[in-house]
Amino acid sequence: MTSTHAIEAEHLVKHFGDTVAVDDVSFVVPEGSVLGLLGPNGAGKTTTVRMMTTLTLPTSGTARVAGHDVVQEPDAVRRSMGLTGQAATVDELLTGRENLRLIGQLYGLDKGYISRASEDLLERFSLGEAGDRIAKTYSGGMRRRLDLAVSLIATPPVLFLDEPTTGLDPRSRVELWEVLRELVADGTTLLLTTQYLEEADQLADNIVVIDRGTVIAEGTPLQLKDQSGAAALVVTVSEARDLEAAEALMRPHVREMHVDHGARQITAPAEGLGHMTRVAGIFDESGIVLDDIGLKRPSLDDVFLHLTGHRAEDAEADAGSDGTSSTDQSKEAVR
Amino acid sequence: MRTLERPEIRQTGLMGQSWSIARRNFLHIRRMPEMLLDVTIQPVMFVLLFAFVFGSSIAVDTPAGYRAWLLPGIMAQTVAFASFIVAVGLTADLEKGIVDRMRSLPINSSAVLVGRSISSLAHSSIGLVVMSLTGLLIGWRIHTGVPEAVLGYLLLLGWGFAMIWVGIWVGSAMRSVEAVNGVMFATMFPITFLANTFAPTDQMPTVLRFIAEWNPISSLTQSVRVLWGNDQPLAPGAAFPMHHPIPFTIGWILLITAVVAPLAIRTFRRRTAS
Numbered sequence: 287m288t289s290t291h292a293i294e295a296e297h298l299v300k301h302f303g304d305t306v307a308v309d310d311v312s313f314v315v316p317e318g319s320v321l322g323l324l325g326p327n328g329a330g331k332t333t334t335v336r337m338m339t340t341l342t343l344p345t346s347g348t349a350r351v352a353g354h355d356v357v358q359e360p361d362a363v364r365r366s367m368g369l370t371g372q373a374a375t376v377d378e379l380l381t382g383r384e385n386l387r388l389i390g391q392l393y394g395l396d397k398g399y400i401s402r403a404s405e406d407l408l409e410r411f412s413l414g415e416a417g418d419r420i421a422k423t424y425s426g427g428m429r430r431r432l433d434l435a436v437s438l439i440a441t442p443p444v445l446f447l448d449e450p451t452t453g454l455d456p457r458s459r460v461e462l463w464e465v466l467r468e469l470v471a472d473g474t475t476l477l478l479t480t481q482y483l484e485e486a487d488q489l490a491d492n493i494v495v496i497d498r499g500t501v502i503a504e505g506t507p508l509q510l511k512d513q514s515g516a517a518a519l520v521v522t523v524s525e526a527r528d529l530e531a532a533e534a535l536m537r538p539h540v541r542e543m544h545v546d547h548g549a550r551q552i553t554a555p556a557e558g559l560g561h562m563t564r565v566a567g568i569f570d571e572s573g574i575v576l577d578d579i580g581l582k583r584p585s586l587d588d589v590f591l592h593l594t595g596h597r598a599e600d601a602e603a604d605a606g607s608d609g610t611s612s613t614d615q616s617k618e619a620v621r
Numbered sequence: 622m623r624t625l626e627r628p629e630i631r632q633t634g635l636m637g638q639s640w641s642i643a644r645r646n647f648l649h650i651r652r653m654p655e656m657l658l659d660v661t662i663q664p665v666m667f668v669l670l671f672a673f674v675f676g677s678s679i680a681v682d683t684p685a686g687y688r689a690w691l692l693p694g695i696m697a698q699t700v701a702f703a704s705f706i707v708a709v710g711l712t713a714d715l716e717k718g719i720v721d722r723m724r725s726l727p728i729n730s731s732a733v734l735v736g737r738s739i740s741s742l743a744h745s746s747i748g749l750v751v752m753s754l755t756g757l758l759i760g761w762r763i764h765t766g767v768p769e770a771v772l773g774y775l776l777l778l779g780w781g782f783a784m785i786w787v788g789i790w791v792g793s794a795m796r797s798v799e800a801v802n803g804v805m806f807a808t809m810f811p812i813t814f815l816a817n818t819f820a821p822t823d824q825m826p827t828v829l830r831f832i833a834e835w836n837p838i839s840s841l842t843q844s845v846r847v848l849w850g851n852d853q854p855l856a857p858g859a860a861f862p863m864h865h866p867i868p869f870t871i872g873w874i875l876l877i878t879a880v881v882a883p884l885a886i887r888t889f890r891r892r893t894a895s
Contacts, residue, residue, distance in 0.1 A: 364727040375718035379652040391641045394631035
């Protein structure tokens with residue numbers, strides 16, 4: 287049962303009636319690292335997490351958490367992991383401190399330990415002053431932080447976070463990222479699901495991209511960006527009326543281009559730094575004033591588009607027009 | 622990379638876990654005392670309404686009159702509504718993901734249900750105390766000995782226990798607290814009224830009388846009345862259960878539990894494991 291992988295998923299499959307929510311998903315998460323499970327709504331992220339956290343049985347395949355099989359030894363798995371679900375599952379009528387105590391008691395932790403750990407966690411998650419207020423009065427960000435604190439009361443070596451920052455304002459999101467980075471620095475292994483490409487890019491050592499229940503790509507954020515091809519050359523003109531002239535000027539020098547009128551931008555596939563300098567040279571002599579010219583590495587958003595043929599943000603609308611994935615999506619929402 | 626100190630996770634038993642969860646439910650009542658309305662103001666209102674508004678036009682043949690006769694009926698209704706409390710609480714916990722949070726912990730998954738049962742029985746007991754005090758104020762008394770008095774209360778609580786399973790079943794099957802309210806209101810109200818709880822059955826049309834006297838709630842009510850000396854002589858033609866209310870009540874409690882508990886557990890498992 288020894289393993290250097292904190293989490294292993296092997297050919298996980300989950301059917302709900304005729305719907306295949308997860309279809310043969312495999313990956314490993316080395317101890318102390320962060321895996322981002324990236325995909326649109328209804329892709330099967332939550333179902334995958336639920337199988338790995340013993341909340342639902344896989345139809346086939348298995349997973350191990352801290353070396354324990356989720357089907358054979360669910361109790362050992364529960365002892366080694368913490369879970370923060372999609373909605374903040376704090377008890378609204380209990381105070382922050384009472385929420386921590388309840389879960390600590392259920393873990394069977396020592397009374398003195400629970401109060402010491404609660405104090406530490408409340409302090410660390412900037413909830414010290416709110417600790418004796420009922421959670422109903424908390425802001426969205428505070429609830430998320432309390433939810434996370436509750437998951438950490440027994441200091442689990444493995445932590446699952448299902449869309450931890452969904453619905454948070456940008457500031458709370460950045461604060462939560464900070465907390466998560468500290469946890470990882472302390473040696474916690476993290477698996478987080480997210481629809482936000484930026485979030486995966488910010489936090490994850492490795493990313494598994496999942497769409498319609500299957501893994502469609504995996505690698506480090508850098509590898510994924512490389513996969514989606516070369517960088518783009520982006521030219522921004524100062525005046526919108528120059529856009530047409532700029533387009534004509536560039537045409538002989540690029541393979542193809544895309545004009546964005548609103549942003550006054552022309553985007554074209556870049557062929558190295560020399561290419562960019564050449565194009566810059568043409569504009570020098572043309573009299574067209576440029577705001578900016580530069581190379582842009584593909585973002586994870588571009589990667590997603592490249593891999594799935596649809597943008598991550600459009601996934602919801604896309605799923606709505608498609609019968610099977612929309613049932614998928616409503617299932618995910620219900621659970 | 623630092624290594625964190627990990628606390629010792631001790632094995633806790635089902636009872637300890639259930640007690641932690643029940644205590645959390647008690648805290649809810651402390652934070653939201655209006656959760657107790659269904660076992661305080663509501664039954665007291667019923668007592669007063671029926672005793673004073675309808676009481677004068679309902680004739681019963683007991684020494685202490687209609688009010689004393691009525692009280693066991695309202696107590697039976699109050700414990701039947703225990704299913705309501707359980708269903709609403711469970712659905713809310715399922716909806717909010719609290720149940721999933723508990724299930725991700727190294728505890729016996731039944732603790733969620735057992736904890737809910739403990740707090741629900743406590744809830745019903747508060748109702749019985751409030752009812753008894755109200756009864757004492759309006760002239761209700763127990764005219765028999767301590768064993769009969771205790772057995773009456775035990776039957777009421779046993780009934781509450783059977784109703785907990787109904788509550789778990791409905792709570793696991795429904796998707797929202799509003800749906801629970803709708804279903805329970807539409808079923809529990811007619812069931813508790815179409816009985817001997819508020820009015821004697823011998824004046825009812827034949828078909829209704831038959832249904833009312835075979836209604837399990839009537840067995841319970843009749844048992845408690847007989848045990849406490851609040852009953853009136855049986856009218857001619859009373860159905861079989863009215864002649865043997867105590868064995869019938871115990872039988873109903875066992876039967877409802879035996880049938881509904883497995884259904885409830887299966888529905889709960891299905892709901893949570895999907």
